[in-house]
Amino acid sequence: MLKVIYEDKDKLIVDKKAGQLSQSGKSVDVDLVSEVLAYRKKKKEEVYAAIINRLDRPVAGLVLFAKNKEAAARYSREVQDKGSISKIYEAYVYGKVDCKKETLVDYLIHDKVNNISSIYDMTQSMQDNEDLKEARLEYELLSYDEESNVSRIRIKLMTGRHHQIRVQFASRGHAILGDYKYLEIANQFLRDKNKKNISMEEFDLLTKKYRLRRNTIALAAVELEVDGQKFTRSK
Numbered sequence: 025m026l027k028v029i030y031e032d033k034d035k036l037i038v039d040k041k042a043g044q045l046s047q048s049g050k051s052v053d054v055d056l057v058s059e060v061l062a063y064r065k066k067k068k069e070e071v072y073a074a075i076i077n078r079l080d081r082p083v084a085g086l087v088l089f090a091k092n093k094e095a096a097a098r099y100s101r102e103v104q105d106k107g108s109i110s111k112i113y114e115a116y117v118y119g120k121v122d123c124k125k126e127t128l129v130d131y132l133i134h135d136k137v138n139n140i141s142s143i144y145d146m147t148q149s150m151q152d153n154e155d156l157k158e159a160r161l162e163y164e165l166l167s168y169d170e171e172s173n174v175s176r177i178r179i180k181l182m183t184g185r186h187h188q189i190r191v192q193f194a195s196r197g198h199a200i201l202g203d204y205k206y207l208e209i210a211n212q213f214l215r216d217k218n219k220k221n222i223s224m225e226e227f228d229l230l231t232k233k234y235r236l237r238r239n240t241i242a243l244a245a246v247e248l249e250v251d252g253q254k255f256t257r258s259k
Contacts, residue, residue, distance in 0.1 A: 026059045030255055034095035035088060036060060036073070037248060037255050042084035042240035046075060060089055076103060077111060077245070080187065082202065085113070085245025086257055099250070103184065112247035113179040113189060114166070116234060117198035118210065118222055121175045125164045130195070131156045134186045140205065141187045143195045159185045159192060172230060174201065189243060201242035202231045 027039040038060065040046065045055040060073040074096035076088040088109070090096035102109045131144040133155055144156055160182040167176045175198070179189055187206070193199070194206035197213040199222060211221045234242055246257045 082241040110249035116242035202236040
C-alpha cells in the first residue's frame with residue numbers, strides 16, 4: 025500500500041519500500057510510479073506523476089513526485105542547479121569510518137551494460153573521458169558498533185549520480201550492509217591497504233543481524249527538504 029507522507033497541488037512525497045523498483049523495469053512487481061498513478065486515478069485526479077529523486081531498488085525512503093508538468097520542470101531544474109531540494113540519507117556500513125565528519129569527492133564512470141559505477145583513477149587524464157561525473161557528498165558518523173564493526177552514518181547528498189553513495193563508501197572499504205554488488209570493490213580497497221577482507225560469511229551474518237531482506241541494503245533516504253519545508257521519514 026502506498027505510504028503518503030505529504031501532498032499538495034504540485035507535489036506528492038511518498039515512502040518507498042526497500043526492494044521496490046522506482047520505475048517499471050523487467051520485474052513483474054508493481055513499481056512505485058505505477059502505485060502513484062493508481063493512487064491519483066482512484067482520487068479522480070489527473071493521472072500524471074513525474075518522479076524527481078529516483079531511488080535504487082534496494083534503497084528505502086522518501087521520494088518526491090511532481091503532480092503536473094510545470095512542477096516537474098521546476099523541481100528538475102532545482103535538482104540540476106543544486107537548488108532548494110536537499111536529500112539526507114542514513115546507512116550502516118562495514119568498518120569504522122575515518123572521520124567524524126568528512127566531504128567525499130570523486131569522479132564516477134557508469135557502466136550501463138553491467139549497471140555498476142566505479143571511481144575514476146585521477147592519476148589518468150580527464151580530458152579524454154566525457155563520461156566522467158563529479159560525485160560529492162558529506163557524511164557524519166552517528167555511532168559505531170565495535171562488536172559488529174559497523175558504522176551508522178548520516179549523509180547529505182550534494183550530487184545525484186548512479187549508485188553514488190554505494191560506490192563512494194565501498195571504494196574506501198566501507199561496503200553498505202547487504203550491498204553485495206559493491207562488496208568486491210570494498211575488498212579490493214582493503215587488499216590494497218593490506219587489511220583483512222570482508223568474508224562472504226561475515227557479510228551474510230551482518231545482513232541477517234540487521235534484518236535485511238533480499239534486494240535490500242542498509243541505506244535509506246530519511247529526510248527531504250522541498251519548497252522550504254522539511255519532511256522526515258517515520259521510523
